[in-house]
Amino acid sequence: MKSILYFILLFSISTLHAQSEAENVKNTIDSFFESFHAQDSLAMKEFVSTNVIIQSIGEDQQGETLVHKTSFSKFLKGIVSIPKDASFKEELLDYQISIDGNMANAWTPYKFYFKDNFSHCGVNSFQLVKIDGKWQIIYIIDTRRKEGCN
Template sequence: MIKKYVLCFLIGLFSIVLTAQNQEEAAVKQTIEDFFKAFHKKDSLALYEMVHETIRLQTIKTSKDGQPVLFNEAYDTLVSSITKIPDTLKFEERILDYNIKIDGAMANAWTKYEFWFNNEFHHCGVNSFQLFKENNTWKIIYLIDTRRVEDCKASTPK
């Protein structure tokens, strides 16, 4: 009989831990979704609210001779370039899936994406977000992405 109580206790404890983990994963995912909502709206204030003041950005592209090249970009430069896009041009980064890992106040989200420009496929790749939980809020502290045009299976325009 004691074994049944211990088993029930362990199952209950495991479900509490699992629920807490799922809530944190949902909060990380929501942070990234909010980031892209602000990105698409060109809302500079919201874009700054979702990141830590020390955010770092990098991109991996392929050079003309086929070699991978690492680019660094200041977050201010990214935000400035986004807000300067004319309203006549439509851009959309579509997140295809999420793989989120969390350990305490640190999270990583690996997100496959497609980038569309004026309803035409432009490129695909992966984002790797590093987040830090500060004052009960997930903040993006690092973002690196890949960009390529080969080996992409583009979906249909929206």
């Protein structure tokens, strides 16, 4: 009987730890997007590693798949150059988070609005690493489309 209770207690503790780690990953992503929407490039840097990789998957005019890589500095310049009177919002619709030790993956479907009008939708995939007790984004790749966004 004691061994069963011990097993249940151990399982409960590990489940609670995994849930809190998933919440920490989600909070890192949410904080990154709060900074993104505020066009605060210094704050965005707080949530990414110094060697973060950013890529987007799209299609050319012939329908061929393209993978476009952007440097983080170019990404930041693009965000801060959006006129302050031009509202934009990336609405994250869900979080599917997987964690193994100090590595995490988050899959976040989204809808993007520019000047309060729907622009496009897709999915973000974030890779994160826990360094010195803090989750940092090391890789972002997304898809973008205008159809199939229900």
